[in-house]
Amino acid sequence: MPELPEVETSRRGIEPHIINTRVARVIVRNRSLRWPVSKTVDRKLLGETITSVTRRAKYLLINTDGGSAILHLGMSGSVFIVDRDTPAGVHDHVDIDFDSGKTMRFRDPRRFGSLHWSKTPLQHKLLKSLGPEPLADDFDTAYLWEKSRGRRVSVKQFIMNAQVVVGVGNIYANEALYLACINPRRAAGRIALQRYELLVAAIKDVLANAIKAGGTTLRDFYGGDGEAGYFQQQLEAYGREGEPCRRCDAPITAIVQGQRSTYYCRQCQT
């Protein structure tokens, strides 16, 4: 499923193929994504030239001089480049054809993704109240510690809250807490500054490593669907219920927090 590293991988895979090229046609086969795709999107995109593809949280911004398309991959979405007139599958909901003869295709079996248009995407309702980017310098120990004061919610749910920090999905929340030796059930407001230092470093580390691993997917991105489980072999906690902790050998425990599965070591995450 696309977490931040995969969205970033998609961005890097797509941008070189569509930058400075003009949109020749937009085909929306299915408008019922998470929110109905407005015809405004197709209308505004048509004829525009792509100036860049950027990312904010897990949103891809396909930028033009006239505004930006805001694409979210949801849980099962992917974007990739194909030659024009490549037959579309049942879950291929949107094609953007370019003058170059290439097509950017959006595929999303579960249709949790979304597509919007905005002249000022960072001010868009969906983006305007997001927290800092986890890999940016303004996401640091002091910020996270301060933000956590007085909060009784579990630290895992706290770091998965996009108003606190974006891009930390379930898998990476589990992994980061494991790396920082913090019990996911602990209240966010009752964790010391020094431990937040470890946690911030762990979040940055796990995301940076996953982006690096995404480079593997990038190689066969062209024509592929970018959904390969590239980071799986590096997981320390997620999905390892009953298997031995690689630090202390105690079995990894699985619990549910906020209807999400949590995996952690009861012995060394305190």
Next chain:
DNA sequence: AAATATACCTGACTGC
């Protein structure tokens, strides 16, 4: 204000 629950959707998997 903060915490918690709900809704959206379908492929993959499990058990009969």
Next chain:
DNA sequence: TGCAGTCAGGTATATT
């Protein structure tokens, strides 16, 4: 082999 049931998960929104 087929079928019904369960799970997964991002995030806006509703409810407490």
